[in-house]
Amino acid sequence: MQIWDGRTGRIVWEGLSDLTLGQETIREERIRFDDTIRATWEALVEEIPFAPDALDEPPPEVPRSPVPRVVALLVAVGLSPLDDFHHQAKAFGMKAYMAGDAAEIAEASAATFGGRIEALRIAKDLGLDVPEVPEDWHRKLQVLKAHPGETVEWRPPESDLPVYPVLRCTQEIPCNPCSTVCPKHTILMEGDPILGRPYFTGTECTGCAKCIAICPGLAVTMVDFRKDPERPVVTVPFEQTDVEVEPDTMVMATDHEGQPIGMFRVVRVNRPKFADRTRLVRLEATPATANLIAGIRTQDPAVAEPIETIPPGPIDDDVIICRCEHITAGEIRTAIREGTRDINEMKASLRVCMGACCGKNCPEHIERLFRDEGVDLGEVTRATTRPLFVEVPFGVFARGGEEGGEG
Ligand code: SF4
Ligand code: SF4
Numbered sequence: 127m128q129i130w131d132g133r134t135g136r137i138v139w140e141g142l143s144d145l146t147l148g149q150e151t152i153r154e155e156r157i158r159f160d161d162t163i164r165a166t167w168e169a170l171v172e173e174i175p176f177a178p179d180a181l182d183e184p185p186p187e188v189p190r191s192p193v194p195r196v197v198a199l200l201v202a203v204g205l206s207p208l209d210d211f212h213h214q215a216k217a218f219g220m221k222a223y224m225a226g227d228a229a230e231i232a233e234a235s236a237a238t239f240g241g242r243i244e245a246l247r248i249a250k251d252l253g254l255d256v257p258e259v260p261e262d263w264h265r266k267l268q269v270l271k272a273h274p275g276e277t278v279e280w281r282p283p284e285s286d287l288p289v290y291p292v293l294r295c296t297q298e299i300p301c302n303p304c305s306t307v308c309p310k311h312t313i314l315m316e317g318d319p320i321l322g323r324p325y326f327t328g329t330e331c332t333g334c335a336k337c338i339a340i341c342p343g344l345a346v347t348m349v350d351f352r353k354d355p356e357r358p359v360v361t362v363p364f365e366q367t368d369v370e371v372e373p374d375t376m377v378m379a380t381d382h383e384g385q386p387i388g389m390f391r392v393v394r395v396n397r398p399k400f401a402d403r404t405r406l407v408r409l410e411a412t413p414a415t416a417n418l419i420a421g422i423r424t425q426d427p428a429v430a431e432p433i434e435t436i437p438p439g440p441i442d443d444d445v446i447i448c449r450c451e452h453i454t455a456g457e458i459r460t461a462i463r464e465g466t467r468d469i470n471e472m473k474a475s476l477r478v479c480m481g482a483c484c485g486k487n488c489p490e491h492i493e494r495l496f497r498d499e500g501v502d503l504g505e506v507t508r509a510t511t512r513p514l515f516v517e518v519p520f521g522v523f524a525r526g527g528e529e530g531g532e533g
Contacts, residue, residue, distance in 0.1 A: 129174070140238070141173045173403075210484070210511070223248055233300055236270035243267060269320050270300045280382055282417040283326065289333040289350040292417055293324050294382045295343065304337040304346055313337055338363050339401035349416040358416040359393055364405045369424045371395050371407050379409060382420040390419070440498045447495070448488040450481015458492055462499045468507035484512040 129139045209229075215222035223244040226237035243263055249256040275298030283292055291313065293304065302320050305313045310330045315322035331348075338346045338361055348361040362379075364371060371377060376389045390409040397405045411419055441447070443456030453476050461472055469492055472478045478492060479485030489509050496506050 139174060141170050221251055230271060232271040235300060236267060239263070239267055239270055266320075269318075272300050272321055274299045275321065278323070285326070285328055285349075287328065287331060288352045289348065290328070290331050291326055291337050292347045292349060292420075293326060293337075294345040294347075294420060295324050295341075298323055301342065303340045303342070307336045307340045309334060309336070335361055335398070335406055336400055338406060339398065339404045344421065347420060349411075351413075351416075356413065357410050358413060360390075360409045360411045360416050360419045361406050362409065362419060362421050364395075364407045364422065365403060366424060367403060371405070371422070371424065377407075377409070378423040379411075379415070379419045380421050380423050381418050384421075384423075386423065387415055387418055390415075441491070441495065447491045448476075448478040448481060450483050450487075451477040453478050453488075455491075455495060458495050459499065462496060462501060467501070467505050469509040470507060473509060479509045479512070482517070485509055 209224060212222045212224045212228065225240035225244040229240055230236070243259050246256055246259050250258070277297040280294050280296045283290065291304075293313070295301075295304075298318075298321050300320050302315055302322075302324065304324050305315050305319070310332060312327050312329050312331055313324050314327055315324055333348060333350055333352070335348055338348055341363065344363045344365065346363070350359045350361070353359065360379075371392055373392050373394055375392050377392055379387045379390045381387055390411055393408040393410050395405055395407050397403075407422060409419065409422070441455040443454060443459065445455045446452055447455050447458055457476055458472065458478065461476060466472055466475075469479065469489060472492070473480055473485075478488050492509075493503060493506065496503060
């Protein structure tokens with residue numbers, strides 16, 4: 127989510143919220159889509175610093191105006207484009223706007239930037255006094271949507287400076303804040319200024335740690351030999367907000383692949399103003415390990431082990447595939463074995479894709495069942511998409527469309 131100053135276009139706050147639901151949880155207990163939106167939304171709203179002095183700088187004074195200061199809220203809710211209303215609106219010649227994963231699944235930065243463009247278009251269409259969308263914004267959006275490029279193998283840096291950053295960014299992705307934030311302009315991008323990989327020029331580093339704090343991929347650390355050449359201090363980013371890391375405790379440091387390197391003493395933990403919610407954990411390392419330390423591990427490694435209960439083989443017959451109409455994998459499998467190759471036929475015979483979700487959930491699972499049965503998906507006719515609908519009680523019609531009351 128981003129909050130902008132409606133007059134200056136300046137982003138005054140932005141935040142990101144993820145919600146991860148385990149497959150087993152979904153299977154045991156139905157989770158409504160709007161509940162997931164509500165949960166992620168509440169998490170984001172709690173993070174908004176409402177006090178003006180919590181912002182980096184106070185918003186500029188502007189004359190009072192009916193134009194709201196906040197002109198766009200962008201909520202990213204996942205990779206399933208529920209864009210039926212948008213297409214219906216377009217089909218009926220209505221003004222409709224779309225951004226984020228609904229428009230195209232790409233990097234989050236493309237989603238937020240696309241939302242910015244759409245917000246300006248909305249403001250313009252509402253008759254507000256806002257500038258046209260600058261032409262270079264469209265070009266930038268195309269760059270941000272670009273697919274990741276080549277990946278290279280990471281190698282430890284060879285620097286003889288007393289303090290320097292260690293960049294572990296090995297893939298060409300549309301990202302460059304480490305480069306733009308460096309006050310010494312000592313991190314540059316190979317080739318394209320946004321799509322290229324960053325590299326440290328090796329000329330100068332003040333040890334300000336801004337590149338560590340800003341990197342969304344936690345791909346930057348810093349090695350500092352200035353106080354003691356035998357005991358360099360390594361700064362790593364840390365973003366687990368529910369875990370405390372105390373100075374003078376020992377923590378397990380890991381390399382860029384998450385493999386343990388050893389236990390190291392925490393020298394200091396701080397959260398500079400420029401770091402948003404990222405804390406900077408400083409470890410006392412050794413010259414041999416300093417370049418290798420990429421992060422710290424604070425949880426039991428068993429937590430990150432793959433869940434063994436996910437069945438590796440075919441879906442069990444009694445698993446419900448269509449949750450709206452309660453159609454099991456066994457019923458669909460029987461239809462496939464009897465020769466059905468058209469999911470629309472299944473809609474008529476079994477009622478899959480015919481429930482309240484309008485066929486948003488089950489087609490992918492049905493296709494998996496076809497694959498499990500050895501059927502080439504090229505032979506399968508996909509389900510015709512149904513438009514989203516909202517159930518309306520008869521009482522609403524009886525009252526001539528007025529809200530309220532019982533039907
Ligand atoms: S620590 Fe500061 S000066 Fe050094 S590379 Fe990073 S941003 Fe630039
Ligand atoms: S900010 Fe991080 S992820 Fe982005 S280019 Fe720099 S090192 Fe890579």
